[in-house]
Amino acid sequence: MAVKNGFKSGRLENPDGTLHHIGVNESTITKSCILTSNLERTKVIADTFDKANKVGDHREYITYKGEKHGAPMSVMSVGMGCMPTAIAVEELNHVGCTNLIKVGTCGAIQPDIKPGSIIIATGAVRGEGATIEYINLQYPAVADLDVLTALIESAQERGEDPNVGILRTHDAIFMESLFAHGGMDERIRPWRELGVLGIENEAASLLTISSILQGKAGVICLVVDNYADGTSMDFDKEYDKRMADVIEIATRALAKVDRANR
């Protein structure tokens, strides 16, 4: 007798057969998808694809489907924070989209990781709320080994020397950022001493829930600020170019994972 998996959610559909929140289904998404927090960045990423069609625009989920590096590939925005990320991972799992790489930005908390550098996550500190509704804190937010290895290889192929390590995922930007309330230094010091490289908003929920649902997920970030010395990158001169580098690494890695797990 097969026992019901306690983490298997019900499939919540719209009348047109798309999944309730993300607004896409099996016919409008691929097995491999780039996720990004920023809605506007979906078009930037889709424009790098060999072909891409906009297939969804519901709530914070803007979706393009196409092809890149010879692999069927999609890109979807997930909005900010753990809740919309958790919903996306759940609904994408229902439609067979299980290879996921998040492209984003983060603030470094180690003094030697300068703005403009790249961080690839081995795992994440679960400083957000969504995953705690799934499983207790004993369970680690760990990047899928194949995705992690593909991201590192793809970065090295482009001559990059990425920082590889742990990110902290949090739930409140204005408690931990260059624009935070007072007391930020005290908040982040323990994480710096624990060797955490940077802080962002979605990695822990993506990695934990993907792992529980037995998908494959990874995270790559462009460092835009350093919270240790208060510096930021030159957004006018550097940001577009470096984000394009990160997008290229992520799509290369995702194509490798797609080919190996078809």
Next chain:
Amino acid sequence: MEFKSKKFVDKEGKMFHTGLAEGTVAPTVLMPGDLGRSEVIASCFKESEYLGRRRTFVSYTGKTPHDVPVSVVSSGMGPMAVSVALEEFKHLGVKNVIRVGTGAALLKDYKPGSMIIATGGVRGEGTSYEYAPPEFPSIANYQVTNALIQACHEFGEEPIVGLYRSHDSFYRETRVVMQETAERMKPWVDAGVKMVENESSAMFIIAHRLGMRAGSICVSEMSMIEGTEYYEGPPTEEEYPETKDPDFMKKRIKKCSEIAVRAVEILDEMDKKAQSGR
């Protein structure tokens, strides 16, 4: 400031608990939980020297078949002994630790003797919380993990790769001694955790804090859920007659030891390649 304890030595200047002296231990240490298994692992070295035994730490040092320095130090059972060993290793210049052990599989289609390699650990033990808060992830070093996977492939083994659950109480989580173990295990089975053992989740956290790389390979010695309603695979005895060989598990542990020793060489090759690429 570097994360390092004060150096705690005995009258002879050896590390207080492990009894190991400076300059005797290789940069890479293999760690079985079982004291008796140190000798089995050392027998896979090309040459080995017995360093001694103090408390639960039975130690040998030597070289792999391709001349990479390697040591083996047993930990004894549970993460406290692992924490003591790793802290003392830090003072001896150890860079890599690989647990070579046994555990109970959480697989729905369990195959006895499978090699299971950790990507991370569920922190069901107490020691790691003295080193990092609960939301901090216990992650195996990806380079060590990839070296272990490659070594398995060279031996014609297809390992199972995924999360372990590490715990502190054998008699609370073992099917043969605790009836409700299956219920207790269900969330971990559902979440895809592959194995239950004792030491890895703490080892990964402590190694991370000490700036060492750590990984784990374990042989599944039994299943935690076979015979329960959660199990979907075939009955072991019918499907896997080789397990009736009284030496079956001994042979699998020997194979696991050979794989781990080969992984030490692969890790060394990977490091040299990375250095020459710079």
